[in-house]
Amino acid sequence: MSVERLVHFNIRDYQSRLLSWFDKSGRHDLPWQGEFNPYHVWLSEVMLQQTQVKTVIPYFNAFINRFPTIQSLAEASEDVLMAHWAGLGYYARARNLQKSAKLICSQHNGKLPDSYDRLIVLPGIGRSTANAILSIAFNQATAILDGNVKRVFVRVFAIDQHPSEKEVEKKLWQIADYLMPKARTQAYTQAQMDLGATLCTRTKPDCTLCPHQSICLAHKKAMPERYPVKKAKKAKPAKTKLYYLYRYQNKIYLQKNNATGIWGGLYVLPDSDCQMGEYHEMLIENQKHSFTHYDLYYDIKMHYLTENEFKHEMPSSALVEGDKTGKWVALDQLDDYALPAPFKKQLCQLQSS
Ligand code: SF4
Structure with missing residues (x-):
């Protein structure tokens, strides 16, 4: 089914309901907000890839304090860098950040690039992270699709397959691009992240407060927790x-x-x-x-x-x-x-x- 037919609601209403909810109930005082320095936005996006906001905040503050510029990150010794990442896990993220910082210094004068093509080639930056940086730091209309956004979409559209399936992921990207507004891109991206992290949570979605309540098919079926459908779990060795x-x-x-x-x-x-x-x-x-x-x-x-x-x-x-x-x-x-x-x-x- 084409994405135009799949989207069963008015897009403008959808965007404005989400943005109004964000204005009232979103998070507006995170340490990487305010001036939306591109380096800070990039760092926060990488730290948030596998980690929750409340865990990230003290690490982010200490990291920025010790490495206030992309250049200082590029020049850090491995031991000092890893000491500031220790405890956050997924350590390849720290190594990729530094590799990228070195490339940014050698190829872009120490400034984070503002185009998708130049961001996506940097180590540790995938499609959703590149688009998050562009929409938050550079006000571009580029859609994100992180784990939280996927969960909200599979619920709103009551998608019965797991979001990690290739076909489903492709469809979710089409939806994300289709729903992305041209204005208030920064707020819209942050709103999506906040909605998935604070309201449409994995185990206890609070549909009564949700701006998508009237259009959400999982809510209509009265079983939002059923989505995303479970994947058969393989026992871990x-x-x-x-x-x-x-x-x-x-x-x-x-x-x-x-x-x-x-x-x-x-x-x-x-x-x-x-x-x-x-x-x-x-x-x-x-x-x-x-x-x-x-x-x-x-x-x-x-x-x-x-x-x-x-x-x-x-x-x-x-x-x-x-x-x-x-x-x-x-x-x-x-x-x-x-x-x-x-x-x-x-x-x-x-x-x-
Ligand atoms: S109505 Fe409920 S299930 Fe649907 S998006 Fe909102 S919180 Fe999630």
């Missing part, structure tokens, strides 16, 4: 690891991960993969961290080194592995190191013990 926390006086031993892969570029505890079996059972009882593609069950084994061990016999599992580099770090300097979120809390507790 489980991995187990035992981490070693070597401590000598006020120092602990950390290894820096390679730049690519899980927790790339971050400082971690030395580990040993554990095989299934008795030990696996023991670790399952312990701590879990979920990655996109697997669940990690882990335990941390503390080992206080004697002076002799510290000076002469580094335990074998703490030796430098491959091109990983290890170092002793004083507990009161842990804040300067990019640690994965599950370790950060536990290691920082040692500072006060």
Whole structure:
């Protein structure tokens, strides 16, 4: 069905209802709003790709404070950069930001480009992010389609297939482009994000307050939570690891991960993969961290080194592995190191013990 036939309501009314709702109930005091500095908009969009607003705000403020310009981001050392991203997850985002910052400095005089063709070639910027930047920072009529917007659309149109299916995604982009207004692009984009994040939420959509209530087919069917339809879930594989926390006086031993892969570029505890079996059972009882593609069950084994061990016999599992580099770090300097979120809390507790 063509998009013109699919859209069963008046577009102008739809836009104006959404914008009025946004004017009254949207979020207007986020730290990247105000002047809508393109660098700030870009950074916020990348941070928000996998993370909620309330988590992003303190990271955004600290990041802008430390890297106030695209040039300062381009010139940052990897350790300082990762230390400011540690805890946000999906670390490739930070590395891509810096790669893009370097390109922006070398090719665009340190200024974020204002055209789709030049944004889309930058690492870490996809179609929706490029369009969000253009509509928010440069007032262009470019539609976004992030997870929140997809959820709202599949509900408004009661689409019975999962939005990740290629055909469905294509249709959703057509809808997004078709509904995009020419004016107030900044407010419209922000309104869509706010509606999906605060009202049309995954588990408890509040239809009574929603500007789309009169046109929403999922609401008419009285089952908005049914949309998006569930995808058959594949069980995630489980991995187990035992981490070693070597401590000598006020120092602990950390290894820096390679730049690519899980927790790339971050400082971690030395580990040993554990095989299934008795030990696996023991670790399952312990701590879990979920990655996109697997669940990690882990335990941390503390080992206080004697002076002799510290000076002469580094335990074998703490030796430098491959091109990983290890170092002793004083507990009161842990804040300067990019640690994965599950370790950060536990290691920082040692500072006060
Ligand atoms: S009416 Fe309900 S389900 Fe439909 S868009 Fe609004 S909040 Fe979502």
